[in-house]
Amino acid sequence: MTITDKPTPLPNKVDFLIVGGGPVGLLSANLIVQAGFTVRILDIEAEPNHWGRGDWIHGRTLELLERAGLADELLKTGVKVEKMATYMNGTIQSTMPFVPDQVESKHQYLLCVGQHITESSLQSILSLNDVQVERPSTVVKMEKCPDSIYPIKATVMNMQGETSTEEIECKYLLGCDGAHSDIRQQLGIANEGETTETHAGVLDALVRTNFTGRRDVCILQSDHAKTISLFPRENGLTRIFVHFNENEHDLRKEQHNRNKIQLEDIQREAKRALLPHRIEFLGILYWTVYVVGQRQAATMDSHDNRVFLCGDAAHSQSPTLGQGVNTGFGDVFNLIWKLCLVERGQIKPEVLSTYTAERHPIASKVLSIDKTAAKAAAGHKSEDYCMAVQENRSFTTGFGIQYTNLVNTDPLVWNSDCENTRYVMQAGMRAPHYKVVQFSSGRKVRLFEAHTESTPDWLSFTILVLANDLKKTSEEIKPFLAWHNNHQTSLTTRLMVVTTSTADTVAAYDLGIQPELIMLDKLNRAQCHTGYHQKTELQAENSDDIIVSIVRPDGYIGTLLRGTSGEALGKLAQAYFDRFCVLH
Template sequence: MTIDTATTNNTTHSNNNNSSNNESSTPKQIDFLIVGAGPVGLLAANLIIQAGFSVRIFDVEYEPNHWGRGDWIHGRTLELLERAGLAEELLSTGVKVDQITSYMNGELQSSIPFVPDEVESKHQYLLCVGQHITESSLQSSLTNQDVEVERPATVINIVQGPDAEYPIRTTVMHLRDEARTEQVDCKYLLGCDGAHSDIRQQLGIQTEGETTETHAGVIDALVRTNFNAGRKDVCMLQNDVAKTISLFPRENGLTRIFVHFDEKELEMRKEQYNRNKIQLEDIQREAKRALLPNRLEFLGILYWSVYVVGQRLATEMDAMKQRVFLCGDAAHCQSPTLGQGVNTGFGDVFNLVWKLCMVERNVIKRDVLSTYTAERRPVAQQVLAVDKVAAKAAAGHRSSKEYCSIVEEHRAFTTGFGIQYGQNKNNNDNNPLLLPSKEAKVQTGMRAPNFKVFHYATGRKTRLFEKVHGDWLAFNMLVLADDLIKSREAVESLLDWKHPALSTQIVITTTPADKIEQEENLSTTMKDRIMLDKLNRAQVHAAYRNNTNTNNDDVQAVVVRPDGYIGAIISGSTADELVGGVKKYFEGFTV
């Protein structure tokens, strides 16, 4: 049995430069130091290396041991991983889940798509893949860049250093080498060390929230059953005599089983069912009872554990003048009910790392780093609020059908596609990365939908952002040209405008291909950027122009941030209006 426990200690260690076993007198220098080599820390290290910066990553565990933890990767997360070139192995290994279904006494009650139908993405599903595979894939990518996790090691002291370029001085303890210590100065430190984060404690950052008396048991197993559920379904099961359980398909024929122990029964039988006394046999028994009248046989158990349901949020997500940041469970933790842990942590990293790297490249202003907490903390608050409702439903007396209704109500947000920045008063007015937009279906702060289009140069169907995969650390621009024949001058002016933060510019037009062919002096570069918006009645234009304030003759410049969120939507009919608007947006936060 695995029980999550604090993995670090808070012992204060003094420096002793006279000892041969202790740190050298000359501190080592590194751009980024990461504590915690779970998925969140490994992803951060990969993105930092891609950006060309140096990194060291430490983990307190002697060996990676992450069976049974985060095994849900939502479609929005897959989009971001794919843009960074880190999704291929996971996609080839995991199981793609299309639907969530509920059963009562063996009878189907409801079935809904896991991702809302209106979402435009190639990843309209949930990917179920073990955390050990996610970590192995990310670690392999790091190894290919000559970076290895240093373990067992951790940071035991963080202070302001004397070097202005490397202002954070840390003391690193290597536990295998007779507690050898070394001093490492860094530009930034990322605390990715989990719910019991020692980095958070060293910074004196408190957490808010609650830990309940509700428990959930989890088993990863090879099973045999005559329950006839689809291999691509997440199933919620309940009957008149058993608790609610969830079945998730996993890679290599595995099944994950969650048993949501009833909160009222736990209250009555607290002595029997506290976290340390729920046994494997208890979880197996309840799983078998919930599947009645079907049979369930366990052929092999690979992992099992018990979770205490709770939701906790750090009061701050950065410290030491935006030089130290908390990511993932170190900043916010919740129950595993909706699979939000890894996904929210990955969202933190994708939001933060591009800002840090562009600051260090002297492309954007340092004060932009304050938008990390301003944008991600409200997301974490919403994750915890939704999780609290869902976990209570799963552990209470509500039917599995009602639980599925709760999932359906919040699935746009929980799958990541519906996350929007700028909805909170604390981050709406003072965020230079979000230029307020007029009322429309698609607005600034939202994820930029990955619509289907035709590539003019090849005539093939594609998606808008196929060209930016593997080159994620830059802004991109969508130019909605409508009739390219009429708007060509304004469009070419936008394409001629350059900025160090801006990479790919894509032109979307409703003009038929044969008319574009008649245009003279179109460069090969421009032809390669043109996408034909003819699927589903020009859906790209319809989404961005679904308001009464946009003239259909206007060109729209949509600026998409490196993390895939819309920063600005600028409309105009002349080159001066468009280029001036785009320039003003970038001047708000670039150096």
């Protein structure tokens, strides 16, 4: 571009308009671009924040980011933490794995990485598609034009240089603009909850210490100090939280509020809690004081399913358990595939109402757990805090999040047979990433890692067929495979057959599918079949059953089908897709 060239004007008609250029907005924009839709993304801040905020990425979030090809840079940069430890007066009291042992995933750890790195990584990938966050800009007015191809007209104020306004027409608007969301306020959605008088001081620093546990997530208490949380960060940094007491006076004996807590107060409490170990602060890169509170929007969408709230705009809590970014990313992965498939004409628009139905209860539980944990930490009761962490690890790490309470009321979560309730694995649960052996290569892989289609993983349904031993089931598997080859849906589906047979047995049966999509379940006592066959009570297993697990694009089981007839299973699978698919 020469000096006289003008930049190419941005389109004033787009499929999606995103307000908020933080990690939640950036992730949304990346997925939208991957799906082939147009997007503009705005943020009211003139510059992105470079320090602080969310720096815990849980294993379940990493699974989802990997499905979208967005995890590589974070995994290279962040620090993997496998354990949480508690200390009293410098002596270790207990340790536990950060992720429960029964979880089957290659990400059985916490990834500690600064939010600025998460944002930078997502923005760099977005830039490859010529999409940048427009700063400082925001939506000051929304009008509905229901009969238009672009039913939302947004008045955008651009504040770079001389303030100006423009009209942007879009099909959908996403409010990813934080806890003080202007989009939420424009929609008139109440933000319910409370702000407490509890505060948490936090700093990121380069430190020198003889405390040997700094590579774990550590909760430290002493008889003469406040509770602190300490954990590693990327590039040798350490993050320290100081949990100040609720309704207490601060160290200056004045009314306790965030303006009276200073950096030296946070450092002093950290030094006291670490005694008899020493800590020296070589450099402070960031510090702040959080006001602890829990608030949630009454709903996460507009009544016409054209405007949606994601992340802190829909729910906000303390940083105690690192739920902010993870819950926001969970919102995005739940919502964007539905929006994209609706716009492609592949699923019914009514499906969009499942976003609030599925995510609002999850956010409520996040806030409830956070309230308990934050109160325990501020009250200096390590046993209560650790109990809250221990009891909720499955949920807070994301692996235990599920939509089982919506079975049959949600078109995407269906139980075809009441007998299915006798099994541990249920529709609405996360589909475990079991270890298997790929028939074509002999390599050990995880389920859902092997694919050949060009459609992004997060836009495809996976039909997982657990065939048991092909010597017994091959004749019944073939009618189901025939259904799959001719099924009446407009969706992209990825078929995968898992068998307990040997490679020689598989070779003797021509299933008519690509060999790389056949998996041998022979690791850890056939853990895939064992997991899906496990019952809630000790009962004899019917090992002749074929199991079909239809997994949604966001990695949750949409339905579980069991039986011995491949033809009947095909009819049930069709019935599931008929609940929400547009037939062509």
